Amino acid sequence: MAQYTRVSGSVGLITLQNPPVNALSAAVRLGIGEAVQRALGDQEVQSVVICGQNGLFCGGADIREFGKEMTGPPLVPMIHAIEAATKPVVAAIEGSALGGGLELALGCHYRISHCKARLGLPEVTLGLLPAAGGTQRLPRLIGVPAALNLITTGHHVTAAEALQLGIVDQVTEHNAVDVAVKFALSVTGKPLHDRRVSSLECPAAPDLDSLFEEAMLKVRVACVQAVRAAATLPYARGMEREKALMATLFGSGQARALQYFFFAQRAVGRWSTPGGARWDTSQPRPVRTAAVIGLGTMGRGITVALAQAGLSVVAVETQAKQLTEARKAVAGMLKRAAVRRGTTPEPGSITYSDQLQAAARADLVIEAVFEDMEVKETLFRQLSAVCRPDALLCTNTSSLDVDHLASQTRHPHLVLGMHFFAPAQAMKLLEVVYGARSSPTAVATAMQLGKTMGKVSVAVGNCRGFAGNRMLKRYLEQAFFLLEEGATPEGVDRALEEFGFAMGVFRMSDLSGLDVGWRVRKAEGLAQSGLTGPSARVRQGRRYSPLGDLLCEHQRFGQKSGRGWYQYEPDPWLHRFLEEYRARHGLLPRRIDQQEVLERCLFVLINEGFQILEDRIVAGPEDIDAIYVLGYGWPRHRGGPMFYAHMVGLERVAQRLEHYHQAHPEVPYLQPCGLLRRLVASGSPPIHRWRRAIAGPHSQL
Numbered sequence: 001m002a003q004y005t006r007v008s009g010s011v012g013l014i015t016l017q018n019p020p021v022n023a024l025s026a027a028v029r030l031g032i033g034e035a036v037q038r039a040l041g042d043q044e045v046q047s048v049v050i051c052g053q054n055g056l057f058c059g060g061a062d063i064r065e066f067g068k069e070m071t072g073p074p075l076v077p078m079i080h081a082i083e084a085a086t087k088p089v090v091a092a093i094e095g096s097a098l099g100g101g102l103e104l105a106l107g108c109h110y111r112i113s114h115c116k117a118r119l120g121l122p123e124v125t126l127g128l129l130p131a132a133g134g135t136q137r138l139p140r141l142i143g144v145p146a147a148l149n150l151i152t153t154g155h156h157v158t159a160a161e162a163l164q165l166g167i168v169d170q171v172t173e174h175n176a177v178d179v180a181v182k183f184a185l186s187v188t189g190k191p192l193h194d195r196r197v198s199s200l201e202c203p204a205a206p207d208l209d210s211l212f213e214e215a216m217l218k219v220r221v222a223c224v225q226a227v228r229a230a231a232t233l234p235y236a237r238g239m240e241r242e243k244a245l246m247a248t249l250f251g252s253g254q255a256r257a258l259q260y261f262f263f264a265q266r267a268v269g270r271w272s273t274p275g276g277a278r279w280d281t282s283q284p285r286p287v288r289t290a291a292v293i294g295l296g297t298m299g300r301g302i303t304v305a306l307a308q309a310g311l312s313v314v315a316v317e318t319q320a321k322q323l324t325e326a327r328k329a330v331a332g333m334l335k336r337a338a339v340r341r342g343t344t345p346e347p348g349s350i351t352y353s354d355q356l357q358a359a360a361r362a363d364l365v366i367e368a369v370f371e372d373m374e375v376k377e378t379l380f381r382q383l384s385a386v387c388r389p390d391a392l393l394c395t396n397t398s399s400l401d402v403d404h405l406a407s408q409t410r411h412p413h414l415v416l417g418m419h420f421f422a423p424a425q426a427m428k429l430l431e432v433v434y435g436a437r438s439s440p441t442a443v444a445t446a447m448q449l450g451k452t453m454g455k456v457s458v459a460v461g462n463c464r465g466f467a468g469n470r471m472l473k474r475y476l477e478q479a480f481f482l483l484e485e486g487a488t489p490e491g492v493d494r495a496l497e498e499f500g501f502a503m504g505v506f507r508m509s510d511l512s513g514l515d516v517g518w519r520v521r522k523a524e525g526l527a528q529s530g531l532t533g534p535s536a537r538v539r540q541g542r543r544y545s546p547l548g549d550l551l552c553e554h555q556r557f558g559q560k561s562g563r564g565w566y567q568y569e570p571d572p573w574l575h576r577f578l579e580e581y582r583a584r585h586g587l588l589p590r591r592i593d594q595q596e597v598l599e600r601c602l603f604v605l606i607n608e609g610f611q612i613l614e615d616r617i618v619a620g621p622e623d624i625d626a627i628y629v630l631g632y633g634w635p636r637h638r639g640g641p642m643f644y645a646h647m648v649g650l651e652r653v654a655q656r657l658e659h660y661h662q663a664h665p666e667v668p669y670l671q672p673c674g675l676l677r678r679l680v681a682s683g684s685p686p687i688h689r690w691r692r693a694i695a696g697p698h699s700q701l
């Protein structure tokens, strides 16, 4: 787990060996400790270099160990022993030095970095703080303001930035281990006292108190308190403070949720379908040229995302005015992104056309035209005639039937959904929707393309709304019912925002436009105007709220029309409208507390998530959690809806759903679904065991 060799006569080389990221597991810590002792005891050795195998220094503490009882030698004394060594120890940083990996490097006397390496203390993103001396050493090395920034944001820095900040001593374009060995030879015998970071004074900075106060308001308080200890206390007392603060975070629900989500994002890459296709047996095809059809907001974002991923893009829009506007808008988006990154936009990777024929040579086509089945059907028939027979034809539909579109083409096994989220160039989530006939190669290709675009791709089966929007429908519906029963948009949004959503459900609807859902409901035969009496609130034998439809009939489409659930100018209309609506339907308003808002909106969404698992639309709870955190603003520190259900307790979720179902028997989705009931009956196993309980047919259509 840590290999020890002697190189260049007098340099002890310690290589961390724990693929894939050389995480500091118990075995690695033991190995490093033993190797350091060996190097220090070896008369021939004058200096030591620590590196990681396979071009990666160290990805930090082994996160998988956090939920378990700690075994093996602790990290902090091991780093102290390195720093206290009487022979110079040099860290050779390649790839990444993150978290405990950077803290290990900070315990060394010198740091040499390869120019492509990235360094950082991302513990805050896992609900922790850098408790292996990071909060004490980094401020001493680079000063409080820069250290606070790195520790409280978790941002990684490049090697060049690390050199400028003073984290590393040298950056090289050559083999960092070779350079570090030469460097180690050159510093043999030199005094080490001022190379021990823990013995340095924190560099003075003006007005530290106001800096800490300002930081306290913005970020994780524990990180700020730990860095404050570095600035105000001797090193040993600072370390005690760091440890005590870490202890308060270590077992917290927030830390567990963030660590779960770290692995969930990676688990979704190991996709499988009920038909037996799998990530490790399906080979993606290379995609070099992609065509985007339809250059509205989504099409423009997708074009930018593809171009930024290095693909050559053919952007097609048949309406001349829209094409001219899109060309300008895409150029602007690419320019702004390049400015943000400090690069120049790559010209020439996008060609524009008003002819579908321009897509003829593309490896893959993504249509992003108007959300209307007839329009898309026609387009898929045309694409099937125009494009190469082996081209993948993808739809960006957010809810339409992918199998039906596939049936319009000559090669249905090459048809898929690629459901992007707005703004497509920025949002991390991509739902890859496979149809009944999609080939494993097609799924693997779309999943890989998502990854190339820097997205987290989740494989999802074909059903109405796929996974994300199918769950969203139940959530929105409960929010409407709550308004009928006496709640206000402000009250519902407040409860959800206090829970952690960036935006409550009504604010979110106003932003994305109420007319989008209205159009879908009209196409489904749900939105009907002019109905009165009890039939106005029932559709297909179930409770239905026409509130969203009525707002649209009043031209309240959300922010785009200046009015929606909120008034963007003084206007008491909405509350009067709700009062009149309730009176018309004989609904007695009641006081609804935050707990009911949260339970009805979130538990019904979770229940639909269990139904989606049971229907085998996705392979595991991690898929749903990745979709909700990355695509729908579910608070990351709560892990995702399925992880939240696990934390709340499945029994409680089922009980509360049952309670609300008894109060609202006309809402069938409030009844706990079969999988949830089976899990409760089998003793509510932890989330990583749910997959075992999932079985049954997958298609919903």
Ligand SMILES: CCCCCCCCCCCCC/C=C/C(=O)SCCNC(=O)CCNC(=O)[C@H](O)C(C)(C)COP(=O)(O)OP(=O)(O)OC[C@H]1O[C@@H](n2cnc3c(N)ncnc32)[C@H](O)[C@@H]1OP(=O)(O)O
Pocket (backbone or CB within 6 Å): 020, 021, 023, 058, 059, 060, 061, 062, 063, 064, 075, 076, 096, 098, 099, 100, 101, 122, 123, 126, 129, 130, 131, 132, 243, 246, 247, 250, 262, 263, 266, 267
């Ligand atoms: C009771 C109270 C006690 C209190 C006691 C207080 C004292 C405690 C002292 C302990 C102090 C510890 C302080 C240190 C903390 C940490 O270091 S936390 C970890 C910080 N590090 C990170 O967050 C880095 C996470 N990893 C990454 O960002 C990336 O993986 C990478 C290193 C940049 C590499 O990226 P890439 O090449 O894209 O690979 P991935 O696909 O992301 O990962 C490959 C697989 O490796 C797994 N993995 C990655 N990092 C870790 C890790 N640190 N631990 C375990 N596993 C890791 C990753 O999950 C992938 O595997 P799969 O999930 O199987 O796909």
